[in-house]
Each structure stands twice: as C-alpha cells, then as structure tokens.
Amino acid sequence: MNLRGAAALKYFARPDPASAGALIYGGDAMRVALRRQELIANLAGPQAEEEMRLTRLSGAEAKADPTAVLDALKAVGFFPGLRVVFVDGVTEAQAAPILTALDGWAPGDAALVVTAGALKKTSKLRKAFEAHGKAVAVGLYDDPPTPEEIDAAIAAEDLRLTDAARRDIEALARSLDPGDFRQTLTKIALYSGGEEVTPEAVALMAPATMDAGMDDVILAAAEGQAARIGPLMQRLEGQGVAPVTLVIFATRHFQQLHAAATGTAQPWGPNREAMARQARAWGTPRLEQALALLMDTDLTLRSASRAPQMAVMERALIRLAMMART
Known part of the structure; x- marks a missing residue:
C-alpha cells in the first residue's frame, strides 16, 4: 500500500x-x-x-x-x-x-x-x-511541512502558542530542516515551562541564521541601499566571512521574501517586519529575478572561475540593491 x-x-x-x-x-x-x-x-x-x-x-x-x-x-x-x-x-x-x-x-x-x-x-x-x-x-519529499505535520509537532511538545507565535513557528517549519525544527520546538517547550509561547520566545530559541554583519549587508541590498554595501563587505572580508556562506544566507533571505510575497509563508525572526515590507515592495516577479541572480552567483563562486570571489558577491548584492529601486 x-x-x-x-x-x-x-x-x-x-x-x-x-x-x-x-x-x-x-x-x-x-x-x-x-x-x-x-x-x-x-x-x-x-x-x-x-x-x-x-x-x-x-x-x-x-x-x-x-x-x-x-x-x-x-x-x-x-x-x-x-x-x-x-x-x-x-x-x-x-x-x-x-x-x-x-x-x-x-x-x-x-x-x-x-x-x-x-x-x-x-x-x-x-x-x-x-x-x-x-x-x-x-x-x-523536500516539500514544506503540511499544516497537519506542523500541528502534530506542536502537539508532541505540548506547546500553547499565541496567534503571532504560531505564525512564526509555521515560518520556521518552512525554513529549517526537520531535525532543526524539532530541536527548536523542544527548546521552546523547555524555555516556556508550560506558559503560553510568545513571538519573542520563538525568536530567542530559533537557530541563529547569520551574524549581524551578514544581516546588515543583506538587508541593505534588499532595501536598495547600494552605498552601504561596499563598506559592509570590507568589514565582512576582514572578519573572514566566506563569499559562498554569504550567498547561501542571501538566498535564504530572498526565499523567505518570495514565500511571503506568494502567501505561502510569513517572515520570522527579529527582522520580520522589515522583511514583510520588503516582500511587498519587491513583488513576486522581481524576487524570482533576484533568486535567479543569486543562483548564478552561487554557481560562479563554486566554479573554477578566477574572478575574485568577494568582488563577485559584492557586485551581486549591488545589483540586487539596484533592482530594489526599480
């Protein structure tokens, strides 16, 4: 069967x-x-x-x-x-x-x-x-979990959630792999101690997705702030951040925006209000163009190309910032 x-x-x-x-x-x-x-x-x-x-x-x-x-x-x-x-x-x-x-x-x-x-x-x-x-x-399959699967995972940890916290949990389920999602729910359950879970508790227990420097430069690109990208990239390069790591997190960010724009998920985390605003401003067609650009950049970074990798990544972020203005 x-x-x-x-x-x-x-x-x-x-x-x-x-x-x-x-x-x-x-x-x-x-x-x-x-x-x-x-x-x-x-x-x-x-x-x-x-x-x-x-x-x-x-x-x-x-x-x-x-x-x-x-x-x-x-x-x-x-x-x-x-x-x-x-x-x-x-x-x-x-x-x-x-x-x-x-x-x-x-x-x-x-x-x-x-x-x-x-x-x-x-x-x-x-x-x-x-x-x-x-x-x-x-x-x-690697499809996002169904509402029934999310409800079952929540019930397994006996969590009581506010409506806003439930939306954040649903967004987490669609952005984390299954193991990380289950571990996060377990942490939230231990932290809440049986009390009703708030969005603040979800954000506190959620896996850290990126450090502040990467967060800043990706948000700058999504907001169309091209002038900020160069100085932020210099700081990241000095910290030893790999361009491939940066393109992975940038892709995840724009995937969340695309999911929000298409109505399949809501942004989560401390930047969720900014991301909701970005999703509305970009719209689905331009977000798909942005994801295509990031995919091409990822392929370039992982290829045998001799182009300076940090420069390739910086150019991609600047192009994203220019797209945000159109």
Whole structure:
C-alpha cells in the first residue's frame, strides 16, 4: 500500500500492530530518520531496545547475510510485546534479502521497517511494499511541512502558542530542516515551562541564521541601499566571512521574501517586519529575478572561475540593491 499526506501521518502516529511493516524512503535523510524513529516508537514502545524487541541491521549487513532479515523476523523474543526488525539505508542493490523477508512474513512475526534514499517508481523495493497487502510504502519529499505535520509537532511538545507565535513557528517549519525544527520546538517547550509561547520566545530559541554583519549587508541590498554595501563587505572580508556562506544566507533571505510575497509563508525572526515590507515592495516577479541572480552567483563562486570571489558577491548584492529601486 502506498500512503501519502494525512494517511501517512495517521499511520506513523497509530500504526497497525498487525502490519508487516513499512518502507520509508526519501532524499532527506533527517526527514526519513525522524519518521522511522516515530514509527518504531509507536509500534514497539519506548522500551523496545532495552527489552531486546528491536533488531537493527544495515543494508550492507542484510546483503552480506541474505537470511539475517528473515531469521530476525521469525525469531522469538524473551519479552512480551511487538518486535521490530529495522534495516537502515537499503539500496536497490541490497533489495533481494528484504524482498525475501517481506515475502516470507507471516502474522505473529516481527514488523519490518526499512529506510532508503530516493527511489524511482520502478524500484523493486517500492513495488514490493506497495503491492503487499499488510505493508506500506511512504515517500518523503523536500516539500514544506503540511499544516497537519506542523500541528502534530506542536502537539508532541505540548506547546500553547499565541496567534503571532504560531505564525512564526509555521515560518520556521518552512525554513529549517526537520531535525532543526524539532530541536527548536523542544527548546521552546523547555524555555516556556508550560506558559503560553510568545513571538519573542520563538525568536530567542530559533537557530541563529547569520551574524549581524551578514544581516546588515543583506538587508541593505534588499532595501536598495547600494552605498552601504561596499563598506559592509570590507568589514565582512576582514572578519573572514566566506563569499559562498554569504550567498547561501542571501538566498535564504530572498526565499523567505518570495514565500511571503506568494502567501505561502510569513517572515520570522527579529527582522520580520522589515522583511514583510520588503516582500511587498519587491513583488513576486522581481524576487524570482533576484533568486535567479543569486543562483548564478552561487554557481560562479563554486566554479573554477578566477574572478575574485568577494568582488563577485559584492557586485551581486549591488545589483540586487539596484533592482530594489526599480
């Protein structure tokens, strides 16, 4: 069975104990790991490893011993409760023992949880789990988290949020990778101590995205203040800031502006009011041009070009500032 969206979230939160197991795959290893962790905890409980009801294997180990996965599924544990066999990082080249184990699964055996990277539609692993009557396949993609996923993460930390804080949390969810987002929510929960969370608390606990110097020069470019860019760049160069680092943070800034302009997310952090104003002033078409310019700059900085990298980055920021004025 192939699960997506709300159906996948429901399965992770309340998996069928009679299930043969699941294949969780996707290009974002952290996203896959978090869902795998959630599924195993909800299948076998938090004490599964201590009670020896969780068997861990790598894809390489499964290939080296083709019967290991099936033997683990059939093994009888010393402690009562559902058992899980977890095989991590399986590739198509290591699929054979997984397919054999899935084909040999029977009611009463352990649940089989398999993780993999990005898999094509023609993948043998995908086809086997999708076609199995008691197993599921879930593909995780780099799309922004859904409102349901954000609500589930908030509920897991038992957070109470003001409306403004919720908007900032939603913006954080769309700008951080899943692991950082979950860690940030945990920090906010510890900091709040059960009290209602405010935007100030979110800003305080959010990961630092850039130092003040980078913040200043990127804001100057977005505000059209071309004259400020040269002196700020000299200071950053003296501090040893790498041009590639600067283009990464500039791109993130303009991605947030683009998301705000298109209505898919709201800016967050101490500069959110300025960024909301910038998003309105730039508009979607010009922000797309700005992102294209930054992408070209990033490619130039990472290429074999002999152009002075800080000069390339400074020119890009000045061009952005000139675009902001038009």
